[in-house]
Amino acid sequence: MGSPRITGLSWGRLETELGIFKDAKLYPGGAREWDWNETGTRHEPGVQPADVEELLERGAEVVVLGCGFHGRLGVCEETLRLLRERGVEVHAERTGEAVLRYNELAPAGKAGALIHSTC
Numbered sequence: 001m002g003s004p005r006i007t008g009l010s011w012g013r014l015e016t017e018l019g020i021f022k023d024a025k026l027y028p029g030g031a032r033e034w035d036w037n038e039t040g041t042r043h044e045p046g047v048q049p050a051d052v053e054e055l056l057e058r059g060a061e062v063v064v065l066g067c068g069f070h071g072r073l074g075v076c077e078e079t080l081r082l083l084r085e086r087g088v089e090v091h092a093e094r095t096g097e098a099v100l101r102y103n104e105l106a107p108a109g110k111a112g113a114l115i116h117s118t119c
Contacts, residue, residue: 002109027058046074060112062089066098
């Protein structure tokens with residue numbers, strides 16, 4: 001199974017082929033709620049290496065980070081370093097642009113994403 005497509009987006013709501021989420025982790029073959037409390041993620045410093053680890057474990061070769069509609073979710077430098085060291089292409093963009101990019105990449109089946117659906 002490929003990476004699930006995102007079918008709808010509005011403030012606080014992300015619709016995918018596999019369910020509806022507030023914030024989501026998407027990866028080849030699945031999707032689930034992205035619970036920031038699992039890794040202690042906050043807007044600053046942002047997406048943690050532990051947040052993307054699950055995507056890599058599930059086969060993502062390209063990762064899209066949706067940093068919020070207004071771009072308020074940061075990305076830790078350690079996260080970017082981890083992805084670069086593993087040879088993973090990464091795109092960190094405001095959520096609207098991130099959803100478009102992810103949906104372009106999803107048909108190839110090796111895309112992963114963390115999508116924040118508010119700020």
